[in-house]
Amino acid sequence: MKKVTAIFDIGKTNKKFFLFDADYQEVYREYTTFDTIVDEDGHPTEDLKSLQNWLKSVFDRILKSDKYNIKAINFSTYGASFVHLDDNGDVVTPLYNYTKPLDSKITSSFYDKYGPEEEMAVSTGSSNDGMLNSGMQLYWLKHAKPEVFKKIRYSLHLPQYISYIFTGIPISEYTSIGCHTALWDFSKKDYHTWVYAEGFHEILPPIVSTETSINMNYNGKRIKIGVGIHDSSAALLPYVRSIKKKFILVSTGTWSIALNPFSDHLLTKDDIANNCINYMRINGKPVKSARLFLGKEYTIQVKKLSDYFKVSEDYHKSIKFDYNTYFEILQNMKPIFRWEGIVTETMPKETKIIYDNFVHAYHHLMIELVWLQVDSIKEATGDDNIEKLYIDGGFSDNDVYIKLLTHYLRNMELRTTDSSLGSALGAAIAISDSKLNSKFLKKNYSLKKHVPFIIK
Structure with missing residues (x-):
């Protein structure tokens, strides 16, 4: 059996699965697409349930293959997208699309509270881009949908949520935090003070290196599972x-x-x-x-x-x-x-x-x-x-x-x-x-x- 690394590469349109050999040569691939569903406001969004079912079914099927011996798996996905989990690990909200319009009153209240837009952009490396700043998604949820926000135990960026599906371990990593989220203060090399002021550090899991992997028994096989990457x-x-x-x-x-x-x-x-x-x-x-x-x-x-x-x-x-x-x-x-x-x-x-x-x-x-x-x-x-x-x-x-x-x-x-x-x-x-x-x-x-x- 050929030793391989499995990769799920999740784009907004195409969902891809690859197997690479030890020389990074592609030995297998398959693609799929899903129709979008809508959130409670009628805005198109990722069908998380279908995505999760596909991830599991593809991986379980390849694990049973007599051609490939999967030694490791990792995940690459688009950014600016949070999945919110409750105490039971169940998904609390739709995966809000970063193209969803953000109420200008929410944005204004944020900058009124935490300083001029230009200064925030310099420290966070993120211009004011509405929901494309995933930190603003958290701020919007807390202030526009407080009852929903109260249910959240962990907020995971999409790559880390897909890793969580396989490990059950909630974590954060640098590349997702650092992609125009407005969460990170690049001068302090830590979450920005506004993140602590809003209490978001309590729902953002511990940060680990992107190179971290978790050795697990998965369906009876010893596999190295990555934490995902933007x-x-x-x-x-x-x-x-x-x-x-x-x-x-x-x-x-x-x-x-x-x-x-x-x-x-x-x-x-x-x-x-x-x-x-x-x-x-x-x-x-x-x-x-x-x-x-x-x-x-x-x-x-x-x-x-x-x-x-x-x-x-x-x-x-x-x-x-x-x-x-x-x-x-x-x-x-x-x-x-x-x-x-x-x-x-x-x-x-x-x-x-x-x-x-x-x-x-x-x-x-x-x-x-x-x-x-x-x-x-x-x-x-x-x-x-x-x-x-x-x-x-x-x-x-x-x-x-x-x-x-x-x-x-x-x-x-x-x-x-x-x-x-x-x-x-x-x-x-x-x-x-x-x-x-x-x-x-x-x-x-x-x-x-x-x-x-x-x-x-």
Whole structure:
């Protein structure tokens, strides 16, 4: 029987299960999705019961397999989500969705009580993002639903709740506490004073290292069970463990998040104004992160261009970078796109297409977006001297994006990586005793080096 590590990787849409061998090679996977249910206010939310049943049934089935010998299991999930348990370990409330609107009166009362929004953002590394700050979910429950709040014995972030399903042991860990929750004071390296003032420390279980595992007898088998990890921190871990020099990782998708795991400064007021927040490494150190709504904006603008030029919606995927087109556009370059999900000082009041073909308009769009991306990367870098840049996610195979980024950041060595397993692999590495070497990314992530084009 092959010795394997089992990982549940729980996204908002896809729920995935993987088995990895000792070399972190994927040997098995299965996916599922669930329809959302609604909370008491009619807002869509995770179907926790279905999720729990699926977790148990998949794991119990694989345990009985005569092909695999599971030695360890861990869990990677999205953040900003609490599961609240009563004295009997039963779930008290729905898993409130972080997109649920938060009453502005609750937010106002919080900042009136505990200090200006800007100062709180600097100390907690969390801008005011409503329910996306999971600490605010606790504050809202206590003050808007006090009868429900009284029933809570423990509040667990989602990765730790999934670990709890298997161990029955309530715990907290750094990466979940540190992801824009507004709970943590990065200067004190402890919960913020407001958390103690509200008494929330009494329902937040003891904090353990993300690398903690619990050796248990599970259905008659001795298994090492992890405590779970927040997915963004999990995706960062393979890079931190295998790269010796300082680097920036840009994780691209709907959001493009530039992660700097080497910043040892607290965020400044300027950082907060420029959409920076902190995540946390598994050892409790901050990860300075600059957010840009790049993928969403790209999707919106490409759809408009496709409609305007009457080309297929997939046409943009076939376009390669063209130097002559780029140089032509640069002669009279000025912003022509009005963004929908991003605000900049230079954007026009409305989009004005000044080209007669899709390729030129697309190149112009990408230049403008890459300028925003460059600024975001520089925000994350700050004063740190960092020469290595890694790009993963959806934009890593966009030729125009990569060529332009390599050109505008000529002082950095740019490499792209390709791993749909990023956070799942990170969760496996978090509970492994084995060390990663410098060849890990090349072997597991299709690492590619890119050089700037020659300026003619």
